[in-house]
Amino acid sequence: MERSVLFFDIDGTLLSENTGEIPDSAIRALDAARNAGHLLFINTGRTICSVPAEIRRYPFDGYLCGCGTCIVYRDEVLFSRSIPEDRGDAIIRKIAECRLGGIAEGSEDVYFPGYITRFDKLETTRRYFLRRGMGMEHPLEKGGFIYDKLFIYVDEKSDFESFREYLSPDMEALDRGGNAYEIVQKGYSKATACQFIMDKFGIGKENAYVFGDSSNDLSMFQFAVHTVAMGHHDAVLEPWTEFVTKAVEEDGIAYAMEHYRLNV
Numbered sequence: 001m002e003r004s005v006l007f008f009d010i011d012g013t014l015l016s017e018n019t020g021e022i023p024d025s026a027i028r029a030l031d032a033a034r035n036a037g038h039l040l041f042i043n044t045g046r047t048i049c050s051v052p053a054e055i056r057r058y059p060f061d062g063y064l065c066g067c068g069t070c071i072v073y074r075d076e077v078l079f080s081r082s083i084p085e086d087r088g089d090a091i092i093r094k095i096a097e098c099r100l101g102g103i104a105e106g107s108e109d110v111y112f113p114g115y116i117t118r119f120d121k122l123e124t125t126r127r128y129f130l131r132r133g134m135g136m137e138h139p140l141e142k143g144g145f146i147y148d149k150l151f152i153y154v155d156e157k158s159d160f161e162s163f164r165e166y167l168s169p170d171m172e173a174l175d176r177g178g179n180a181y182e183i184v185q186k187g188y189s190k191a192t193a194c195q196f197i198m199d200k201f202g203i204g205k206e207n208a209y210v211f212g213d214s215s216n217d218l219s220m221f222q223f224a225v226h227t228v229a230m231g232h233h234d235a236v237l238e239p240w241t242e243f244v245t246k247a248v249e250e251d252g253i254a255y256a257m258e259h260y261r262l263n264v
């Protein structure tokens with residue numbers, strides 16, 4: 001089989017949201033694909049600092065992070081694009097003005113408000129990162145730091161439309177459901193990250209395989225020829241899905257790799 005590049009989302013795709021681990025069957029399937037000569041990349045909305053240890057323990061060829069704004073191959077950063085500091089500080093001020101809940105995600109840390117907010121999902125995310133020793137050093141509202149993207153929470157008190165309009169010159173909002181939005185830099189996505197890697201290795205799009213489950217995987221599903229949606233996946237992926245595999249906890253990665261014969 002020709003050499004291919006495999007791109008994996010993390011949460012709900014490789015990493016079980018129930019157990020917090022990569023299933024053993026997935027590890028064996030990844031090993032077999034590596035031994036067959038394929039390249040394996042993580043492609044995630046998470047910034048590089050927040051890739052879980054459970055993922056880093058596996059020898060992936062690289063990490064495409066922050067929705068295409070940071071590309072790492074082995075130990076080399078091939079590409080990085082952050083929001084300019086002045087613009088980043090202005091966006092943080094606008095979050096407060098529009099009465100939103102906000103988290104800024106950078107390559108070195110994740111930044112939360114210095115107070116407890118009214119947004120339950122934001123506070124749940126804060127607890128997740130606190131357990132991993134992140135998000136403690138620098139409050140969001142102080143600004144003065146570099147970051148790559150944001151997560152925004154809204155409710156009936158929020159003026160999200162004004163915020164979206166303010167962002168429109170250089171940022172866009174991806175609706176993640178449940179009154180939450182991922183705010184990413186225009187011109188960058190999981191798809192642009194895929195294209196960067198395919199160009200680097202001179203491999204055609206027909207040999208790109210993407211594995212995902214959520215709405216922020218849409219751009220890489222629109223990019224690739226071979227698209228695998230996990231058993232539990234967002235309906236927005238369905239028009240672009242070539243193969244629906246089983247849930248991650250039901251050996252979904254191994255099942256898909258066997259379907260495409262990527263493990264031989």
